[in-house]
Amino acid sequence: MDRIYFDNASTTPIDKRVLDAMLPYFSDFFGNPSSVLIEEGQMPGKAIDEARERVAELIHAEKGEIIFTGSATESNNLAIKGLALANRSKGRRIIFSDIEHFSILNQADFLTDLGFQIDYVKVDGYGIIDMGDLERKVTEDTILVALIHGNLEIGTIEPIEEVARFLKKRGILLHSDGTGTCGRIPVDVKELGVDTMTLSAHQINGPKGIGALYIKRGTRLTPIIHGGFQEMGYRAGTENVPYIVGFGEAARIAREEMGERMAHLTMLSKKLREGLASSIEYIHFTGHPEKRLPGHVSFWIEFVEGESLLLWLNLNGIASASGSACASNMAAEDEGGLKASHVLTAIGVPPEICHGSITFSLWKDNTVEEVEYVLSVMPGIVKRLRDMSPLYENYKKTGARTI
Numbered sequence: 001m002d003r004i005y006f007d008n009a010s011t012t013p014i015d016k017r018v019l020d021a022m023l024p025y026f027s028d029f030f031g032n033p034s035s036v037l038i039e040e041g042q043m044p045g046k047a048i049d050e051a052r053e054r055v056a057e058l059i060h061a062e063k064g065e066i067i068f069t070g071s072a073t074e075s076n077n078l079a080i081k082g083l084a085l086a087n088r089s090k091g092r093r094i095i096f097s098d099i100e101h102f103s104i105l106n107q108a109d110f111l112t113d114l115g116f117q118i119d120y121v122k123v124d125g126y127g128i129i130d131m132g133d134l135e136r137k138v139t140e141d142t143i144l145v146a147l148i149h150g151n152l153e154i155g156t157i158e159p160i161e162e163v164a165r166f167l168k169k170r171g172i173l174l175h176s177d178g179t180g181t182c183g184r185i186p187v188d189v190k191e192l193g194v195d196t197m198t199l200s201a202h203q204i205n206g207p208k209g210i211g212a213l214y215i216k217r218g219t220r221l222t223p224i225i226h227g228g229f230q231e232m233g234y235r236a237g238t239e240n241v242p243y244i245v246g247f248g249e250a251a252r253i254a255r256e257e258m259g260e261r262m263a264h265l266t267m268l269s270k271k272l273r274e275g276l277a278s279s280i281e282y283i284h285f286t287g288h289p290e291k292r293l294p295g296h297v298s299f300w301i302e303f304v305e306g307e308s309l310l311l312w313l314n315l316n317g318i319a320s321a322s323g324s325a326c327a328s329n330m331a332a333e334d335e336g337g338l339k340a341s342h343v344l345t346a347i348g349v350p351p352e353i354c355h356g357s358i359t360f361s362l363w364k365d366n367t368v369e370e371v372e373y374v375l376s377v378m379p380g381i382v383k384r385l386r387d388m389s390p391l392y393e394n395y396k397k398t399g400a401r402t403i
């Protein structure tokens with residue numbers, strides 16, 4: 001069997017239809033879309049308009065509410081910094097959830113230096129925002145809340161509509177990182193009630209290096225990149241036409257195929273989760289069991305270190321992800337070793353246990369046969385790692401578990 005790719009929360013392969021749509025804009029239609037008075041610029045300009053409309057349709061927005069950026073990280077930065085700077089006369093307090101992506105969380109020091117106050121709202125054991133904690137932390141000086149829509153590490157989907165209703169009554173803005181949801185599940189920004197929302201192309205078989213930001217009509221937002229007046233003045237710089245075209249095509253395909261994809265992924269993840277639960281002792285699934293992304297299975301295993309499990313899966317031809325942040329969390333460098341995932345610690349998993357976590361994220365091209373293969377090799381890998389674990393050896397002697 002060829003390698004099995006179960007790391008689609010990290011990135012997805014580009015769809016051939018997307019690549020075919022992009023190619024002419026590298027050479028045949030190479031013009032600058034800002035050169036509106038010449039033919040060479042008009043075709044790329046029209047292509048951007050069409051892509052903008054397709055991305056807007058994906059989330060039920062208006063075409064004029066979508067701007068293109070260089071990545072989801074840039075979109076998150078533009079949303080948070082832009083909203084904060086545009087509204088600082090109203091207040092200086094900003095609230096993030098404890099499980100935001102680092103492109104949100106790592107803005108805190110910068111904003112603090114500008115005079116803003118950053119606070120954090122807790123989540124429960126499933127990763128769902130604690131509304132009581134949010135209500136306690138919202139003050140008259142609060143201008144903005146950031147809450148991720150779907151967490152790609154634990155799969156939980158947040159109650160954005162409920163949060164938006166609460167905040168709207170108080171005149172507080174809401175930004176949501178929709179990187180994990182837009183194009184994966186139905187998203188209607190009007191129903192959700194968000195003021196801004198981030199989208200990413202490479203999460204839905206589009207190219208890397210292109211993102212988008214939904215900005216609700218009438219929302220005040222200060223640009224953070226200064227130069228020309230591209231993207232309605234929100235994001236200066238000559239547009240990356242081939243990648244924007246690719247994003248538009250990926251959005252079109254995702255919208256048309258979403259129902260079929262979701263049914264397929266729900267079936268696969270159910271089979272995978274049930275198979276793991278029945279074949280591996282002391283496995284603990286993370287995230288909400290129902291309010292979660294289709295095709296997403298995340299868990300931690302007692303007496304097993306996550307990165308060792310990740311490596312053994314890789315040796316057996318399976319690509320997955322670990323919640324242990326040794327490779328991905330730069331903060332670990334400051335502490336000289338493994339640093340537990342901030343998402344897992346936020347949901348109450350002890351740091352010493354977080355290192356045993358794994359995320360399997362499936363996508364449209366994964367198959368039942370791949371799931372069955374993973375289920376066939378996982379018990380043996382876990383047994384091998386446990387046999388090398390002093391914690392497991394101690395458990396067999398004393399009955400003392402890690403929880």
